[in-house]
Amino acid sequence: MVLTRGGLVEGVHRGRLVVCDASGAILEAAGDPEFPVYLRSSAKPFQAMPLVLSGAADALGLGEEELAVACASHNGEQEHLAAVRSLLRKAGLTEEALQSGVHPPLHAPVAEELARSGERPRPLHGNCSGKHAGMLAVCAHQGWDTGSYRELTHPLQRWVLEIVARMCGVERENIPVPRDGCGVPTFAVPLRGLAAGFARLATGRELPDRLAEASLRIREAMRSRPFMVAGTGRLDTALMQKTELVVKSGAEAVFAAGSPEGWGVALKISDGASRAVRPAAVAALGRLGAGVPGERGLSEVRNLHGEPVGRLIPLV
C-alpha cells in the first residue's frame, strides 16, 4: 500500500493477509500466515460469547443491540451509550462498575460535543465499554466477583481464553495473553488462526454445537445492528451494512471478516496504521468476490482546504 503526494510516493505500508476456510486450510496468503498477531478488538465477538454460553443473554433478556454493543469498538454516540447503559441495567449494575479506562469518544464530533458540554469523558464513553459491560453481565449472572473481572485468573477471563483458543484452533498454552489497552487480557494467535476463527464465527462450522450456536447468535446480532458495533463513518459498520460479512477490526491495524460462504480473512498492517486498513481491506474483499458497493480500494488524500493532494493505493 502506498501513499502518494503529487507524483511521488510519500509513505509505504506493508502488511500480511490470510484467507482460510473453517477447517483452518489456507486459501490465499500474502506474507507469513503463521506469525502471531495480537487480536486486540478483533477478539470482541469471541469475548462476548460467554453472554450466550452462560445463559445470561436469555436470563437478562438481552436484545440484539445489547449483544452487538458487547462486540463493539464504538464511537461513543448516543445510541451506543444507551445500549451499554441498558446492558448494565439489565445486569443490575451501573456504569461505576466499568473498568474500561478513560479516553474521549472515538468519533471526533462526539468528543467535541462532550468537551463543549463541560462533561469529562468517563469509562462509559470509551470504545470498549460495551465489551466490559458484557463481561460484567456474565459475572453478575454467574455470581462471580465483578471487581476483579479484568484479571486473567478470573473465571470469566479463563473462559474467554478457552473460547479464543477453540475459535482460532490454537492450544490455550500457546496463546500469549498480555493486557490490552483497556486492561483486560488480549491474545496473540497466528494470523491464520484469526482468519479461521472468523470463518467459524460466520458459519458455525467445525465447532462444538453450543459454540456454533453462540457464534451464529453473535454474528446475527452484529449483522442486524452494524451501527452498534462501530458507528458513523466506520469501516466495520459500512461493510456489515453493504455485504454478507461479519466484520471486526482491532487496534494496531488488525482486520478480520468472515463470510457465510465459509471463508474468513485476516489482515494486519505491519506498522499498525489504521488509515491503511480500509483501502487494504476493501481491495482484498474485492479480490475475494465480496466487493463492497460504494467503497473503493483507493482513497483520496485531501488537505485542510479540501484540495486533493494524494492517494492511498493498495498494491497487492
Added chain:
Amino acid sequence: MVLTRGGLVEGVHRGRLVVCDASGAILEAAGDPEFPVYLRSSAKPFQAMPLVLSGAADALGLGEEELAVACASHNGEQEHLAAVRSLLRKAGLTEEALQSGVHPPLHAPVAEELARSGERPRPLHGNCSGKHAGMLAVCAHQGWDTGSYRELTHPLQRWVLEIVARMCGVERENIPVPRDGCGVPTFAVPLRGLAAGFARLATGRELPDRLAEASLRIREAMRSRPFMVAGTGRLDTALMQKTELVVKSGAEAVFAAGSPEGWGVALKISDGASRAVRPAAVAALGRLGAGVPGERGLSEVRNLHGEPVGRLIPLV
C-alpha cells in the same frame, strides 16, 4: 524500530536515515539517501528566510519569538497565538488574512479547553499559522498581493522554492512541488539534500553570504525560543532545549536536525508514523554523539490504566 506487547512484536516501523556535512558529503546512511522525501514542515526554517532576506524582519521590528513562530508547527498554546497575532499586527494585518486551513490545536489539552470554551478552531489555532503569518508579512513588506500568497506562481513562493533548492543543493527544476496540508507548496528533495540543508542551516557554511546570514538568524531565533517552534511535550522543543542542535520535524514522520559542529541528519519513517520519530531520532542522535539528557531511544507503551504493556525499541 519495533513495537512490542507482552513478549511479541506487534508492529514494525522501517525508515531511512542520512547524515551529511554542509558540502553534501554523506557521513552515514541507512536506506537509500537519494530517494526523495517531502520536506513538509521540515521546510519551515527555509520558508521563513524571506522574512530576513527581504528586510521585513528588521523593517517591522520582529523579535526572536516572531521569527521562531514563523518556523513553527506549534501547539496552539497561548504563547503561540500571541506571537502569531503580534507578527500579523506588525505587518499591518489581522488573522483574517491567514489561509492556513482549520484544525483543532495540536496539543490535546488546548484543543479540549478551546472546545469547552465554545470557541470554534480558526486558522490562527492551526500549527502552520506562524508560517502563514510570516509569508503574509513578507508580502505586505514587499507590496505583493496578500490574497494569492499560497499559489506557486506568487513571487513569494517562487522565492521560497529558490531558497529550498539552494539550501538543499538541488536544481530547482528537479524539485516536485505539490501542495502541503495547509495549502502552500511543499517540496521533495533527496533525503541527503534535507540533511545537507540542515548542516548549512546550523552553520551557514557553503552558502552565499546573505543566505548564510539568514540561516544563522533563523537558527538563533529557533534555538533561543524553542518553545515557540513546537510547545509543551514536543520533541523539537525538547531537543533544542537540551542540545546544541537546530531541529524541525514534519508531517509523515520526517525529522531534520543540524549541528553547529557541521553535520545535519535527516530521518524518514517510511510509513509516516509520528510515534516512531522520537525514539528513532533520539537513538540516532545518541550514536552521533549528540546524546539527549533525559531522553531515551526507547519508550514504554502504557494502556488506559497506566499499566506498562509494551515498548518501542529502535533497532538501528
